[in-house]
Each structure stands twice: as C-alpha cells, then as structure tokens.
Amino acid sequence: MKTDLTDTTSSKINKALVLGRRAIGTPAIGMVLTLVIVTDEENAYDALKAANEASREHPSRTLVVIKRPSRSPRDRANARLDAEVRLGADASTGETVVLRLYGEVIDHAQSVVLPLLLPDAPVVVWWPVQGPADPASDPLGALGQRRVTDSYASEHPVRELSQRAASYTPGDTDLSWTRITPWRSMLAAALDQVACQVTAAEVEGEEFNPSVELLAMWLADRLKIPVKRSASSGPGLTAVRMETDCGPIVLDRPDGSLATLCIEGQPDRAVALKRRETSELIAEELRRLDPDDTYASALRYGVDRLGDAGRSRDDADRGSSGSADGPADEKPAAKKTASKAPAKKAAAK
Incomplete structure (x- = not known):
C-alpha cells in the first residue's frame, strides 16, 4: 500500500x-x-x-x-x-x-x-x-x-579513514569495516589452530580500498607486528600472508568468491569467502547496537601510519581534474609498515 x-x-x-x-x-x-x-x-x-x-x-x-x-x-x-x-x-x-x-x-x-x-x-x-x-x-x-x-563510496576512500578516526565517537561504524568480518574471523580461527609466534604479515588487495587498509590496521594493532600493504588487481581483498616461526599461514582469494587457507603442516582447505551484498552488511550492523571497540582501536592505530600517504594523495588531488573518478587517477599510496613489537596471537572480535 x-x-x-x-x-x-x-x-x-x-x-x-x-x-x-x-x-x-x-x-x-x-x-x-x-x-x-x-x-x-x-x-x-x-x-x-x-x-x-x-x-x-x-x-x-x-x-x-x-x-x-x-x-x-x-x-x-x-x-x-x-x-x-x-x-x-x-x-x-x-x-x-x-x-x-x-x-x-x-x-x-x-x-x-x-x-x-x-x-x-x-x-x-x-x-x-x-x-x-x-x-x-x-x-x-x-x-x-x-x-x-561507507568510506568505500566516498570520493577519496582511504583518506576518509583518517577523517573517521579524527571524529570517531562510540556508536560510529563503517561498512568498509563490516566487509572484512569474515576475513577477521577466518584469520583468528587459523591462529587458534597453531601454537606459533607471528612475526610479520602482508595484506594484498585493490589499491584505494579502505577495507584492505582496515584489515592491515587490525592485524598490526592486534598482533603488534609489521604489516606490509601491497596492491593487486582485486576484486577487493585478495590475500593475507602471515609469517610465523612454524611456517607461513596464507589466506588467498583471487576471484572474490572462494578462498584457500594454507597452514604449514596441514592440508590446504577451500573456504567460502564470497563478497557480500549491501543488504547483508547493513543487516550485520543492525545486529549490534553497542559501540564497536575493536573497530575504534584499529581505526585509531592507522591514523599515524596514513599520514605520509594522505599527503601524497593531497598532492595528487591538486594535480588532477577533480572528476568523480578521482581516486583512480591518484598516485599509488606509500606502503605502510607498523612498528615492531613482541608478537601475540589475534583475539577474535
């Protein structure tokens, strides 16, 4: 009616x-x-x-x-x-x-x-x-x-994360963070299966994709390790590689649908890691109405690390024509490396 x-x-x-x-x-x-x-x-x-x-x-x-x-x-x-x-x-x-x-x-x-x-x-x-x-x-x-x-829908997605961190108030969240929930769950479950120290990690995905940046921030924040951010052709997040004293742990999703989890000493496993629709993302956010402290911690961790990249993006913006496709015309972001500290296992959200 x-x-x-x-x-x-x-x-x-x-x-x-x-x-x-x-x-x-x-x-x-x-x-x-x-x-x-x-x-x-x-x-x-x-x-x-x-x-x-x-x-x-x-x-x-x-x-x-x-x-x-x-x-x-x-x-x-x-x-x-x-x-x-x-x-x-x-x-x-x-x-x-x-x-x-x-x-x-x-x-x-x-x-x-x-x-x-x-x-x-x-x-x-x-x-x-x-x-x-x-x-x-x-x-x-x-x-x-x-x-x-939704930082991904903004004109300058990655730079938007710095703004979100600066203005964060308990109750704020972003669909770019919601998109990586299955990745975080899978990585935390993988680390629960081994008794190893994680020494470094690499997150691979589309350039100028805030979900990739947030996952790298989360790993660096929770594990206290250096995290390398590398670009790929996508779609979205494509791989996470963690180096441990027991061998590498790799979660690879080249096609945006089916991923492969590789843990040293165990057989490779195929896991469903399909990119989700907006309706699924908003439904997940409506399930909880309390502040997301894990998101806040990861977001704030990345502010200092995004400083140099944000300045290079500003320079690129001044040299661009200001079209709606601005991020695609910008220069590649500088790779971010977290400060070194004793490694710990990640805790599930």
Whole structure:
C-alpha cells in the first residue's frame, strides 16, 4: 500500500501510517528499531532495496531522507516536504516513509524526522554515500545510537579513514569495516589452530580500498607486528600472508568468491569467502547496537601510519581534474609498515 503526500507535515505522515495499518488489517506491527537513511535521489533506490531486504531479519520503520538542493534563491524560499508512505508488501516486513525535503526545510531535517521515530526503540542512521565529516555532530546523526557510513563510496576512500578516526565517537561504524568480518574471523580461527609466534604479515588487495587498509590496521594493532600493504588487481581483498616461526599461514582469494587457507603442516582447505551484498552488511550492523571497540582501536592505530600517504594523495588531488573518478587517477599510496613489537596471537572480535 502506497500513500503520496504533497506539501505535508510530520503530523500528517504519522496519521497516514496509522490509517494505512488499519487499512491492511495490521493495527500493530512489531518493529525493533528505526533506520534513517540519508541519501540523494540517485542512490535512494539501491539503499532502500538493501534496507528492505535487511528488514526481513530486523523489522523496522525505515525513513529515507532525500534532500533536494535549491537551484536558485526563489526555490529556496519555497520550502516544502513531500512524503511517500509505504506499508504491507511495498515495505517488506516494516514501514517505509520516503521524505523529500525542499528549500529551507533541508536545514531542519532533524525536526522532520524526530516526530516519526518509533517510541522507545533504538535509532540507526545510515549514509550510503558521502557521510558527514563528523557523524555524531550531524543533526540527523545525533538522533541515532549507531551511525553507519561507507568510506568505500566516498570520493577519496582511504583518506576518509583518517577523517573517521579524527571524529570517531562510540556508536560510529563503517561498512568498509563490516566487509572484512569474515576475513577477521577466518584469520583468528587459523591462529587458534597453531601454537606459533607471528612475526610479520602482508595484506594484498585493490589499491584505494579502505577495507584492505582496515584489515592491515587490525592485524598490526592486534598482533603488534609489521604489516606490509601491497596492491593487486582485486576484486577487493585478495590475500593475507602471515609469517610465523612454524611456517607461513596464507589466506588467498583471487576471484572474490572462494578462498584457500594454507597452514604449514596441514592440508590446504577451500573456504567460502564470497563478497557480500549491501543488504547483508547493513543487516550485520543492525545486529549490534553497542559501540564497536575493536573497530575504534584499529581505526585509531592507522591514523599515524596514513599520514605520509594522505599527503601524497593531497598532492595528487591538486594535480588532477577533480572528476568523480578521482581516486583512480591518484598516485599509488606509500606502503605502510607498523612498528615492531613482541608478537601475540589475534583475539577474535
């Protein structure tokens, strides 16, 4: 069921939700949270599709906030709020409200969203593309217990990690970190099978991929060892090699789907390590609403190591034309090496 409201208010939207539930015969729906998606018109469809698929695991009220910038001072004066209310089959297992903000209403998006939040339910705010510099200080981000960004979707993905570390507040997370959960689990399980000291590691993957950088930071942070970052043609992460006093441990995934785990003295094993869809990533993030201390530790570890690379990227940016494909035109990042310290086994998250 869909209801279109033009030049409306939050009060009228709430009334449409109540009437819609009665019309479809479900006056009460068990929803566990409110998911606020802040995006643009171009990316709204894909983000909403991912949220609807994730709602099968986490029934929620999804509020899609689309800001329509004014093209002239006259347009800005014509403040307006349009809404599309979806229930039943059109909203998967929850409720969906698509909000389009025009004119001066854009500057007060939090006032539009606040009355539409589910009472006594947690709020998660997600920016599918280009999140704010400081999510916790953003007016909409301040409404959420969890704030989800995606560095990979930003114009300069790796440099974005430095910004995320500088502005980190408990409750922040990033889908680039979520993408490496299976890798972290597999590597921690591999180290649990051997009684060896890890002396060095190498992480291989696409250049300018923040997930590769985060995995290298995590290994360096947890193992206290030098970690080498090397580039490959992808897709995504392609290999992790750890040197130990018992022989090498290698997790190799050349095709983005099936990986091979090689441990000295044991037969090689094929393990499923498929690249996941956005819906699976956001569903994972909705499973936990407490701060991710492991992410915070790994993120902060990489700030100093990214300093020189960040400056080289700035130089490359000044020499580029500033196109949307900026990262692909930048110079290769300097390889990062963590400081040496006694090696320890990694602890699973």
